[in-house]
Amino acid sequence: MNEQLLRAALDAAGRGWHVFPLRPGTKRPALHGETSCPRTGPCASGHLKWEQRATTDPDRIRAAWSLAPYNVGIACGPSGLLVVDLDMPKDKGSSDAPCGATTFQALCERNGQPVPRTRTIRTASGGTHLYFTAPAAARLHNTAGTLAPLVDTRAHGGYVVAAGSTVDGTPYKLEGPALLRPLPAWLMALLVPPHPVNRQPTPLPTAGTERRTRYAEAALTREAATVAQTGEGGRNTALFRAARALGRFVASGDLPRHVVEEALQGAGEAAGLSAAECRATLRSALNWSIAHNPPRGQAA
Template structure:
């Protein structure tokens, strides 16, 4: 007669497998996606927190002995701290139950983005999530530090990097398991995707105070330069250049230096001139401008 599998042993193996890949793991509450480690308010200031509270990202580890000791206490699910693991994980989510029936899922949106960029969907280690979505794992270049994003790439497409974590394959929730379904290793983050995820460049000096003739001239020059960058794009980099141009110019819209419709009209024309469809341009511009405007609302001094 087959003996039932010990969940604690299965989850320990999942944690050790992730650690063997160099991924830093920490415990999640059994059956959930929430960290099992104490919060700052409940910190005893002992053990690893003797010198001050250490959050889950700081306590995530690849030490097999520490992992064995932790998972011996309970059948914890496994969290992977993406930043310390030098990972960027693209989270392709499923539409919510109350979404329109024709709402594309994250995988469809990401596939369309790859096609616009002139590249296939990257082959890499990936997992199927409990909700039916996917996590695509990529390694980050040395010296590159990326933050989490939510909707920057597209609807239902988020990323987890520094400050974020994902649930590892082998973990189980009431909604279902997390399962490895892709390649055996995490591929390097593609350069075209890195260019989208990198923060928009900021000017070396930005004037404070009310809009002046000088700041408007600066914005006009930036608009001309970014439009020229898009019209000079080669096949395979057109969508990326359009996205980056909109991200760079969105701050001038937020600051009142440029009307949004002027930016949209100039970049829409540039994108269509190099072969992107009108719909592709509108979708890219809407996403990039919305993000940039929202992140520059606090004004020039905070930008």
Template sequence: MGQHSFPAGRARAGRQRAPVLNTPGAAASHQRPRPPRLSIPCSQNRSTPSMTPTPQSALLLNSALDAAHRGWRVHPLRPGAKGSALHGERTCPLTGPCAGGHRKWEDRATTDPDRIRAAWAAGAFNVGIATGPSNLVVVDLDVPKDKSKKDAPCGATSFKALCERAGAPCPTTFTVRTPSGGMHLYFSVPPSMRLSSTAGTLAPHIDTRAWGGNIVAPGSTTPDGAYEVLDDVPLAALPHWLPPLLIEPPKPAAAPAPLLVPEAVTRRAKAALEREVAAVAGTSEGGRNTRLLEGARALGRFVAWGEIPRDVVEEAFQAGGEAAGLSASECRATIHSALTWSIRTCRPRRAA
């Protein structure tokens, strides 16, 4: 890639189409099959299912192993799609890796070759990269989807303008072309830099994938085509002028509303709830989610014993978590997972 322009790249003949898998129980062949909901096996389990790989599944396995070799944590995506193939919170069995509570795909992504082979032996799964744990920031340069707006700049044009404004050349780094004609620019960041993903923060048609973000790896396909390596060069460090543009100013901490606890709640359950919620609300960045998980687990036994309604506990911890700066969706997922695990595993009241 030149200093002031992006690489044109050489187009491969024809766009690849996502394979149609003969998944048991699938509908007619013209419908997209529903892939199995798999969990990446624990590294202790080295056995790989005996299965003859198809050329497409072998290609995707190699793509996953190549990404892992680069130090990027991968997880399986649905065949021919971009959504995770791992089970979600609502269908979590709370066993294996999730025995202590549901673990999201970002936590379960791996670089372990044996776990990767075991996961991709189950089918031709697309490859997802968990950017945050991989110490990556990927700049996603998209193209306008509304063809009627011919004058709208694409993401690549806007990014070039940002570089010029910063007085820096367009960086040369590992680049992937997307099926829509956009580009993914991969950058390395130090483990101490924890940036969140953004959407349109830099400019229209420019997103970034960092913590909380997933990027589709090259070799994967969708009905629109394939993700292909456009510039296979060493990874560049994230330009120094980008992080300040990606960091949102801290929001002022909001005081949590006073707890309204029904009279039917026992005194010890009420005291425990007030104590734990206050601790969650006062936790600073870096330990908020863990403290929320611990607090909700501590209250699960009182819910199981009938000393306090579950919805009262959920509402209180939701307010405490958001006051600490966590997003509403992150609070809901953590609280639900923690309470479900605690209620299921707590001892009977007489034995506690």
């Protein structure tokens, strides 16, 4: 059992997913809590929680799994994953209660979308986990029933039990598609927290090109200043939201895309983000905003 679980941990780590041990046969973390922290090793500078201690280091993984037949937990946030958890009804005696897969399918139909096909894991309870690569432009967190009943999501602050683990005698195993796909844009839109720039924007001035340009330039200056002044922990989200807000001016023709990119790239780097991270965030957010804002003259 140790060898099988060790292989499962190493396989997940080989995919770039950060793993940590769960108590044998359960879904509970096997790492010590803050009250019992020895303040040594990884915790020498202060207690580290499971998300911070999750690793892809093969040597650390082998050392940990040599001690006991630990199940494998995957820390979704550090792994760049968004996992949709389609759960089973808690009341086993109610045969007509819809499961998470049913309510998720209804959600897809309401949005005019097919059920996404991606890496799928059958859980010990009979539910399923749908794995997606999480967009770098937004720091998504866990949800519980936000999308639909019995449909939860795991991202930053959340973990899932990896395939190869066994809970209550039942294994988690790959079922159906094995290929990992990006989170669909329509699901991303449902999961992004409400924010003023995501609300219906104030209509652009309709009279005079010069007036519209001044309005757009003022918005660019304001958004770039906001990004540059944002502290650690919110910088990427601020950059994403600024690009989403300004993309409508690109779509309308009031601001050239390269002008917006250059201003926000500089603001993001000034806030402490890397150049590559800024480029990826801007590309994703501007593409979305331009696609969802009609060019001038084509608005309904």
